[in-house]
Amino acid sequence: MADLTLDRVSKFFDDDGSRVVAVDEASVNIDDGEFLVLVGPSGCGKSTTLRMIAGLETVSEGEIRLGDDRMDNRPPRDRDIAMVFQSYALYPHMTVRGNMRFGLEESTDMADETIDDVVEETAEMLGIADLLGRKPGELSGGQQQRVALGRAIVRDPEVFLMDEPLSNLDAKLRSQMRTELQRLQEELGVTTVYVTHDQTEAMTMGDRIAILNDGELQQVATPLEAYHRPANRFVAGFIGEPSMNFFEMDVRGDTLVNDTFSYRLSAETQEAVAESDRVTLGVRPEDVELVSDADGDHTYQTAVDVVEPMGNENAVYLEFGADHTTFVATVGGMRRVEGGQSVAARIPEDAIHLFDAQSG
Numbered sequence: 399m400a401d402l403t404l405d406r407v408s409k410f411f412d413d414d415g416s417r418v419v420a421v422d423e424a425s426v427n428i429d430d431g432e433f434l435v436l437v438g439p440s441g442c443g444k445s446t447t448l449r450m451i452a453g454l455e456t457v458s459e460g461e462i463r464l465g466d467d468r469m470d471n472r473p474p475r476d477r478d479i480a481m482v483f484q485s486y487a488l489y490p491h492m493t494v495r496g497n498m499r500f501g502l503e504e505s506t507d508m509a510d511e512t513i514d515d516v517v518e519e520t521a522e523m524l525g526i527a528d529l530l531g532r533k534p535g536e537l538s539g540g541q542q543q544r545v546a547l548g549r550a551i552v553r554d555p556e557v558f559l560m561d562e563p564l565s566n567l568d569a570k571l572r573s574q575m576r577t578e579l580q581r582l583q584e585e586l587g588v589t590t591v592y593v594t595h596d597q598t599e600a601m602t603m604g605d606r607i608a609i610l611n612d613g614e615l616q617q618v619a620t621p622l623e624a625y626h627r628p629a630n631r632f633v634a635g636f637i638g639e640p641s642m643n644f645f646e647m648d649v650r651g652d653t654l655v656n657d658t659f660s661y662r663l664s665a666e667t668q669e670a671v672a673e674s675d676r677v678t679l680g681v682r683p684e685d686v687e688l689v690s691d692a693d694g695d696h697t698y699q700t701a702v703d704v705v706e707p708m709g710n711e712n713a714v715y716l717e718f719g720a721d722h723t724t725f726v727a728t729v730g731g732m733r734r735v736e737g738g739q740s741v742a743a744r745i746p747e748d749a750i751h752l753f754d755a756q757s758g
């Protein structure tokens with residue numbers, strides 16, 4: 399039972415004499431039993447962070463603690479952590495049983511029969527009990543992934559670290575394994591840090607998500623908080639599909655203006671921008687409403703450019719103004735909208751997000 403703390407953790411690499419800051423003073427406290435997803439674009443420092451927790455990289459500055467105990471100065475094997483890799487990293491010459499036993503034989507002095515029991519119980523839990531005699535080469539990708547998970551689970555660690563563990567699976571299996579992994583994690587109650595570049599995966603799996611960009615933690619929040627109250631423009635653009643629409647606007651009293659359109663703010667909202675000359679106005683595609691005419695407040699005459707089907711919804715790309723500013727609205731799939739059509743689009747004030755124009 400332990401929480402995991404990263405306390406102003408930084409990692410510097412030396413790249414031909416110049417310093418690369420891979421992780422910049424990252425601080426987060428992961429509760430005992432919590433599922434934290436570390437998410438961000440490629441190269442933002444996710445793997446490096448995970449590898450520092452695992453002890454595969456040294457920490458340049460800061461501390462990592464498990465409960466009250468400092469762990470960043472301990473060798474990997476003394477950290478009570480099990481890691482699951484994207485590549486599965488199974489031993490090809492060993493059977494499934496051998497692969498799962500291996501971690502335990504190394505890390506405990508359990509009797510052989512007890513190890514057998516633990517391996518069999520775990521294999522049962524993962525639905526791979528009938529595969530114990532096979533070698534990794536005789537398994538599908540999904541089955542190999544379960545073995546890799548099994549090997550981590552049998553060790554009964556304080557912390558699971560998972561580095562894009564589902565990215566080699568096809569889409570259907572991936573979504574099935576997401577649910578299963580979540581269920582397992584909850585059942586086992588083991589503190590978990592899960593790395594992915596996929597915001598959908600982060601949004602559906604994490605108790606909380608930690609969004610990283612350029613080595614810096616942008617926000618640590620529940621998926622809903624990050625979606626509804628993004629800390630900055632980066633988070634706003636990263637979370638949500640299709641991405642949030644952004645418009646760069648000048649602030650003129652109670653109105654935001656640019657070359658294409660103006661947007662009048664209520665007194666309450668205006669307070670939030672009173673100190674700024676320029677802001678970024680953001681609105682999520684799902685919050686843009688297609689309405690019958692352009693007479694109402696915050697409503698604009700637009701032309702449909704392209705309609706892109708997305709399952710039971712459509713992404714409707716709209717353009718307006720002399721400079722053909724484009725933005726996207728998602729609407730129910732039953733609604734008939736076609737390219738070239740003229741439609742009125744409303745951007746409701748209770749759905750807008752305002753960001754510092756300088757912040758990104």
Ligand code: ADP
Pocket residue numbers: 411412413418419420438439440441442443444445446447
């Ligand atoms: P992510 O997992 O988010 O894709 P990484 O943690 O792998 O990102 O990398 C973060 C940054 O650190 C990148 O700019 C990467 O090039 C750099 N980096 C990672 N490992 C090394 C290394 N061993 N030497 C130099 N730079 C590295």
